[in-house]
Amino acid sequence: xxxxxxxxxxxxxxxxxxxxxxxxxxxxxxxxxxxxxxxxxxxxxxxxxxxxxxxxxxxxxxxxxxxxxxxxxxxxxxxxxxxxxxxxxxxxxxxxxxxxxxxxxxxxxxxxxxxxxxxxxxxxxxxxxxxxxxxxxxxxxxxxxxxxxxxxxxxxxxxxxxxxxxxxxxxxxxxxxxxxxxxxxxxxxxxxxxxxxxxxxxxxxxxxxxxxxxxxxxxxxxxxxxxxxxxxxxxxxxxxxxxxxxxxxxxxxxxxxxxxxxxxxxxxxxxxxxxxxxxxxxxxxxxxxxxxxxxxxxxxxxxxxxxxxxxxxxxxxxxxxxxxxx
Ligand code: FAD
Ligand code: NAP
Numbered sequence: 001x002x003x004x005x006x007x008x009x010x011x012x013x014x015x016x017x018x019x020x021x022x023x024x025x026x027x028x029x030x031x032x033x034x035x036x037x038x039x040x041x042x043x044x045x046x047x048x049x050x051x052x053x054x055x056x057x058x059x060x061x062x063x064x065x066x067x068x069x070x071x072x073x074x075x076x077x078x079x080x081x082x083x084x085x086x087x088x089x090x091x092x093x094x095x096x097x098x099x100x101x102x103x104x105x106x107x108x109x110x111x112x113x114x115x116x117x118x119x120x121x122x123x124x125x126x127x128x129x130x131x132x133x134x135x136x137x138x139x140x141x142x143x144x145x146x147x148x149x150x151x152x153x154x155x156x157x158x159x160x161x162x163x164x165x166x167x168x169x170x171x172x173x174x175x176x177x178x179x180x181x182x183x184x185x186x187x188x189x190x191x192x193x194x195x196x197x198x199x200x201x202x203x204x205x206x207x208x209x210x211x212x213x214x215x216x217x218x219x220x221x222x223x224x225x226x227x228x229x230x231x232x233x234x235x236x237x238x239x240x241x242x243x244x245x246x247x248x249x250x251x252x253x254x255x256x257x258x259x260x261x262x263x264x265x266x267x268x269x270x271x272x273x274x275x276x277x278x279x280x281x282x283x284x285x286x287x288x289x290x291x292x293x294x295x296x297x298x299x300x301x302x303x304x305x306x307x308x309x310x311x312x313x314x315x316x317x318x319x320x321x322x323x324x325x326x
Pocket of ligand 2: 126159161162164165167184188211251253
């Protein structure tokens with residue numbers, strides 16, 4: 001393996017874009033793919049909102065192309081998943097050394113460099129029902145902006161009671177015939193303004209005190225899809241079946257930042273904090289030189305492939321500036 005000037009953690013849209021820009025800037029980036037090569041877009045099918053493609057494209061194909069482009073530009077791509085990160089934020093001697101960043105992979109390999117782009121993404125939380133895997137991309141989704149258009153004029157459900165669930169329900173109400181918002185309690189935890197909008201929307205019905213017990217449907221890989229849900233009342237235990245074409249799970253996202261606990265600043269959910277308007281990662285409110293955070297790992301709001309790619313570009317340009325300054 002070459003000695004990299006820049007390590008990039010993650011092979012989603014943010015990591016691959018950072019690798020393309022860094023390689024073209026003449027840096028020697030090494031991108032570590034992680035245990036989900038290609039990132040979240042590899043678990044979806046149709047992508048219709050990534051600019052540049054008039055026809056619907058497939059998520060896994062798009063990510064193959066991004067990685068191939070990064071290789072073509074000269075990025076080194078390594079098969080490993082990082083299990084330990086040592087950024088030494090409070091060790092002035094290590095920080096002043098040539099390679100203050102040390103990562104250890106599950107392969108046992110260690111990686112050192114003066115600069116790091118963290119693009120480890122975020123993982124949607126799921127209910128843990130078997131049907132979520134069976135019907136993923138065929139009626140079950142965790143992203144209304146991504147998959148909502150496939151439910152035009154159809155009946156859909158959203159599960160969750162936070163801001164994300166309410167935003168997903170409102171977004172879907174502009175597309176679908178009807179939206180049933182299923183929440184396990186009798187109050188939302190999200191903002192009042194969203195609660196009002198949900199309450200007043202004539203296409204949205206809220207089913208309070210209910211949980212999803214089973215996803216019903218035809219599991220055929222091509223012609224199959226979701227047909228309904230088995231629900232139960234969390235207060236009375238009473239069960240019912242609800243006909244629906246789609247289930248949007250919106251019970252929160254978990255950013256993949258455990259590696260950096262105590263080393264980088266995070267918000268209360270675990271998203272990496274960055275200096276306002278930049279991709280500079282922070283330690284105790286100050287940017288930690290040479291360390292950048294791009295994509296969903298630092299973005300609790302937009303969480304789109306195109307925004308992740310944009311942040312990956314910013315991180316590579318800033319890493320280049322930082323390395324030139326050394
Ligand atoms: P991710 O794609 O999450 O990639 C993270 C990368 O980090 C992975 O390669 C993983 O292997 C790596 N990694 C994690 N931990 C480690 C570690 N410890 N060591 C090394 N590597 C690590 N967006 C759209 O714009 N359009 C869509 O149509 C769309 N559809 C979606 C459908 C679904 C089902 C989902 C879940 C999301 C969808 N999104 C869509 C959102 C989009 O996928 C994300 O915004 C985008 O993938 C974020 O890219 P990222 O590079 O920040 O992170
Ligand atoms: P969240 O606030 O953690 O809410 C998750 C919701 O899912 C809660 O209502 C929770 O129920 C429910 N839930 C969790 N696990 C569940 C399970 N296993 N089964 C059924 N329901 C379950 O997550 P979020 O809505 O994704 O928001 C995350 C953060 O991003 C929040 O800080 C939010 O404010 C922010 N955000 C902001 C905006 C905005 O500003 N417009 C938009 C989106 C997100 P309980 O209520 O019973 O716990």
